[in-house]
Amino acid sequence: MDYVTLNTGARMPRIGYGVFQIPPKECTQCVLDALDVGYRHIDTAQAYFNEAEVGEAIATSGIPREEIFLTTKVWISNAGEEKAYASILESLKKLKTDYIDLLLIHQPFGDYYGTYRAMQKAQREGLVKSYGVSNFFPDRFVDLVECTGIVPAVNQIEGHVFNQQVKARNIYARYGTAVVAWAPFAEGKRNMFRNPVIAKIGKQYGKSNAQVALRFLLQSGMSVLPKSVHKARMVENFDIFNFSLSIEDMQSIAALDGGESLFISHTDPDMVKFLIDYTKKKN
Numbered sequence: 319m320d321y322v323t324l325n326t327g328a329r330m331p332r333i334g335y336g337v338f339q340i341p342p343k344e345c346t347q348c349v350l351d352a353l354d355v356g357y358r359h360i361d362t363a364q365a366y367f368n369e370a371e372v373g374e375a376i377a378t379s380g381i382p383r384e385e386i387f388l389t390t391k392v393w394i395s396n397a398g399e400e401k402a403y404a405s406i407l408e409s410l411k412k413l414k415t416d417y418i419d420l421l422l423i424h425q426p427f428g429d430y431y432g433t434y435r436a437m438q439k440a441q442r443e444g445l446v447k448s449y450g451v452s453n454f455f456p457d458r459f460v461d462l463v464e465c466t467g468i469v470p471a472v473n474q475i476e477g478h479v480f481n482q483q484v485k486a487r488n489i490y491a492r493y494g495t496a497v498v499a500w501a502p503f504a505e506g507k508r509n510m511f512r513n514p515v516i517a518k519i520g521k522q523y524g525k526s527n528a529q530v531a532l533r534f535l536l537q538s539g540m541s542v543l544p545k546s547v548h549k550a551r552m553v554e555n556f557d558i559f560n561f562s563l564s565i566e567d568m569q570s571i572a573a574l575d576g577g578e579s580l581f582i583s584h585t586d587p588d589m590v591k592f593l594i595d596y597t598k599k600k601n
């Protein structure tokens with residue numbers, strides 16, 4: 319297992335188990351399986367509606383809390399200092415823990431300055447060890463850092479072989495913010511799991527497309543959050559620390575970069591409205 323040291327001094331495992339789109343009914347067992355496989359970093363969010371199930375798994379796993387790195391995220395509907403702070407207390411309750419290892423502002427919309435202040439307060443009180451952002455592309459990221467003087471520990475952004483975030487990562491690196499790649503398989507889009515360039519490379523190392531894709535992201539400097547509900551795939555996705563891609567293979571995969579999102583445009587007004595309304599439909 320590899321770790322990255324965040325700007326708070328905290329050590330974050332560079333592979334985490336993501337629980338987005340895992341229905342609450344399945345989530346506790348999935349997290350228990352992931353912990354059994356060896357994952358020690360779990361990524362959830364208020365907007366995933368499965369924090370309580372993640373908390374249940376951690377509490378019943380028998381693994382000491384301090385051995386697990388737990389991330390959650392404040393959703394737009396909880397933006398603003400008071401609301402965000404109240405939502406942090408609510409997340410702690412659902413997660414059945416007295417601290418969160420990493421707390422992120424999920425999206426750069428709503429009063430995220432207020433949310434950031436709530437996170438600072440929670441950190442002072444020991445409720446949060448490190449905090450940062452997600453989906454803050456360079457303009458919003460630089461705005462937040464320069465206007466508050468506080469550098470996020472992490473920026474969690476879309477990152478996979480088809481959207482490698484090269485320019486954006488250069489900017490985050492200037493500030494020392496660690497980058498975590500969400501949807502590291504592009505959720506299988508563009509036939510990622512059968513892509514012939516990746517498959518040919520994988521054959522040389524005896525590794526699957528999934529493993530090569532994750533390894534590429536690690537060697538590019540990012541941490542990764544693969545999601546699977548299948549234990550055998552959790553094992554496969556975790557088995558990426560015993561090989562290294564050559565410079566030539568890294569270059570071949572770098573050439574797959576399309577330089578744009580396969581999911582979402584944060585500058586599309588309809589998408590912004592969709593995100594703002596997202597939890598309204600579920601609540």
Ligand SMILES: NC(=O)c1ccc[n+]([C@@H]2O[C@H](COP(=O)([O-])OP(=O)(O)OC[C@H]3O[C@@H](n4cnc5c(N)ncnc54)[C@H](OP(=O)(O)O)[C@@H]3O)[C@@H](O)[C@H]2O)c1
Nearest residue numbers: 336337338361500501502503504505528543544545546547
């Ligand atoms: N901050 C954000 O805005 C944001 C947005 C999206 C995601 N995330 C985080 O990133 C995590 C991962 O992203 P994601 O779930 O969207 O997508 P992903 O990890 O790129 O892809 C998940 C898909 O790949 C399949 N899969 C996993 N391992 C496989 C393997 N070895 N072989 C073949 N298929 C495999 C899964 O199917 P099965 O489950 O059926 O195996 C699932 O359909 C999330 O869970 C969440 O924690 C964050």
